Amino acid sequence: MSGQEEWHNSPIGVFDSGVGGLTVAREIMRQLPNERIVYFGDTARVPYGNKSKETVTKFSRQIVNFLKKQEVKAIVVACNTVSAYALEELEQETDIPIIGVMKPGARAAILATKNKKVGVIATEATVHSGIYTRYIKENDANVSTLERACPLFVPLVEEGLWEDPVTDEIARRYLSELIDSGIDTLILGCTHYPMLRSTVAKIMGEGVTLVNPAYETARELKMLLAEKGLESEHRPGLGTELYRFYVSDGAEKFKQLANSILTYGILSAKVVNIEEY
Amino acid sequence: MSGQEEWHNSPIGVFDSGVGGLTVAREIMRQLPNERIVYFGDTARVPYGNKSKETVTKFSRQIVNFLKKQEVKAIVVACNTVSAYALEELEQETDIPIIGVMKPGARAAILATKNKKVGVIATEATVHSGIYTRYIKENDANVSTLERACPLFVPLVEEGLWEDPVTDEIARRYLSELIDSGIDTLILGCTHYPMLRSTVAKIMGEGVTLVNPAYETARELKMLLAEKGLESEHRPGLGTELYRFYVSDGAEKFKQLANSILTYGILSAKVVNIEEY
Numbered sequence: 320m321s322g323q324e325e326w327h328n329s330p331i332g333v334f335d336s337g338v339g340g341l342t343v344a345r346e347i348m349r350q351l352p353n354e355r356i357v358y359f360g361d362t363a364r365v366p367y368g369n370k371s372k373e374t375v376t377k378f379s380r381q382i383v384n385f386l387k388k389q390e391v392k393a394i395v396v397a398c399n400t401v402s403a404y405a406l407e408e409l410e411q412e413t414d415i416p417i418i419g420v421m422k423p424g425a426r427a428a429i430l431a432t433k434n435k436k437v438g439v440i441a442t443e444a445t446v447h448s449g450i451y452t453r454y455i456k457e458n459d460a461n462v463s464t465l466e467r468a469c470p471l472f473v474p475l476v477e478e479g480l481w482e483d484p485v486t487d488e489i490a491r492r493y494l495s496e497l498i499d500s501g502i503d504t505l506i507l508g509c510t511h512y513p514m515l516r517s518t519v520a521k522i523m524g525e526g527v528t529l530v531n532p533a534y535e536t537a538r539e540l541k542m543l544l545a546e547k548g549l550e551s552e553h554r555p556g557l558g559t560e561l562y563r564f565y566v567s568d569g570a571e572k573f574k575q576l577a578n579s580i581l582t583y584g585i586l587s588a589k590v591v592n593i594e595e596y
Numbered sequence: 597m598s599g600q601e602e603w604h605n606s607p608i609g610v611f612d613s614g615v616g617g618l619t620v621a622r623e624i625m626r627q628l629p630n631e632r633i634v635y636f637g638d639t640a641r642v643p644y645g646n647k648s649k650e651t652v653t654k655f656s657r658q659i660v661n662f663l664k665k666q667e668v669k670a671i672v673v674a675c676n677t678v679s680a681y682a683l684e685e686l687e688q689e690t691d692i693p694i695i696g697v698m699k700p701g702a703r704a705a706i707l708a709t710k711n712k713k714v715g716v717i718a719t720e721a722t723v724h725s726g727i728y729t730r731y732i733k734e735n736d737a738n739v740s741t742l743e744r745a746c747p748l749f750v751p752l753v754e755e756g757l758w759e760d761p762v763t764d765e766i767a768r769r770y771l772s773e774l775i776d777s778g779i780d781t782l783i784l785g786c787t788h789y790p791m792l793r794s795t796v797a798k799i800m801g802e803g804v805t806l807v808n809p810a811y812e813t814a815r816e817l818k819m820l821l822a823e824k825g826l827e828s829e830h831r832p833g834l835g836t837e838l839y840r841f842y843v844s845d846g847a848e849k850f851k852q853l854a855n856s857i858l859t860y861g862i863l864s865a866k867v868v869n870i871e872e873y
Contacts (some may be wrong), residue, residue: 362647363641363647364640364641370640370657371846372638374640374844374845409638438712470755471751471752472753475748477747478747483777484765485762488762488765568647568648568651569646569651586617594871
């Protein structure tokens with residue numbers, strides 16, 4: 320750090336268990352084009368969604384330590400499972416602002432619902448935590464919620480079956496109870512799920528609004544930076560590393576998947592031994 | 597260790613990335629009822645099948661260190677991915693016998709095939725390594741092989757969809773090329789796959805012999821112990837911990853899945869911080 324006056328030009332740290340968080344990074348790139356980003360994907364230990372609170376918290380703490388070494392000015396937890404299990408501990412332990420995807424997602428759903436019935440689809444861990452329901456109730460006690468875990472969605476996305484009869488069949492099973500319940504708003508409560516948006520939209524039907532927390536998270540980040548005077552003053556020039564990508568395993572494979580999510584090419588991704596942090 | 601004379605009564609170490617290796621442990625329990633077992637499942641970092649050689653080797657080395665601390669007399673690598681990527685390094689680094697599942701599986705397939713055409717289904721990592729083909733060719737250069745990765749099989753098993761129309765459809769896609777190739781023998785090259793045996797058998801048809809390397813691995817272990825004078829002399833009595841189970845995360849969930857694989861109840865599973873080894 321070359322001095323306090325430079326701090327607002329530091330990058331934003333964004334992390335996820337793997338590539339899914341790039342859907343959040345993509346929204347930050349769109350809405351905050353002046354901001355540099357350091358992205359970390361924990362590809363050696365992915366997935367988090369079926370692991371315990373203790374393990375997810377331990378892994379997240381190591382990543383926060385890594386990002387702090389990169390001198391980030393704020394951290395976005397682009398992973399619903401981490402947001403559900405570890406965000407409160409991480410906030411208490413860390414002296415820079417940390418935001419998750421769940422509070423923004425919950426607020427967006429409350430604004431979207433007209434019949435006060437909101438559904439949530441997410442990993443087992445996120446559903447088990449019940450935190451989407453808690454956040455929604457805290458904001459509007461009149462909204463009722465129904466949460467449903469969709470454990471096969473992440474492997475189906477990672478296999479590239481974004482639109483496929485098998486994905487349709489699995490989605491029909493996962494979503495049937497949500498359709499019957501009459502919700503008018505559905506939170507895509509896992510960063511992989513926006514890739515299945517068209518499948519989910521087709522099965523839920525036109526009357527149901529799909530909420531992607533990534534969009535709201537980037538908006539919240541923008542407000543937070545403004546509030547704290549942490550906005551970058553100008554778009555970093557050519558030659559400045561605008562976006563840097565780190566993973567704990569498989570840099571090549573990450574780059575391939577990342578390039579199908581982001582609209583521009585990732586120049587490089589470096590491997591980090593995350594267990595040392 | 598209370599002395600060299602007690603060494604042959606030490607337990608066998610068995611490990612896997614998760615619960616799948618219990619299909620191998622089960623065979624050892626059946627064929628070597630006098631042997632005690634220490635099982636480790638790396639449930640905090642599962643799955644291994646889509647991770648790199650470096651990462652899989654690092655994780656395996658930590659587990660071998662843990663098992664050596666448990667004073668095991670031999671180690672069975674009950675994971676095809678580890679056998680494919682790390683077995684040779686582990687053998688060189690370790691002073692107790694280590695056996696994998698691939699060599700026994702390859703030998704069993706060579707004995708089973710009549711038309712000298714063998715198929716292999718496995719994780720991406722195992723197929724990418726090409727080691728089943730190498731082991732088969734080393735034993736019988738006249739046998740031709742066809743390997744096919746089945747990346748959705750592990751999540752489908754872990755979701756309990758052992759017999760399901762979706763699993764049938766995915767299996768039909770993965771297996772079609774193998775059916776067309778005219779193989780008469782198919783290696784179930786991932787420890788999760790025996791749970792899908794009836795689905796795979798139905799799709800491959802009666803003319804194809806399915807080889808489960810777990811059975812041959814337990815046989816090879818028996819011969820190895822006899823050769824080295826390491827056989828346990830008598831069945832441990834009541835009150836002795838015959839089988840001990842350790843995981844890196846989620847002991848309760850492990851116990852549930854384990855009890856559906858093993859024929860007797862697991863009394864307990866302990867969580868170990870494997871990154872410290």
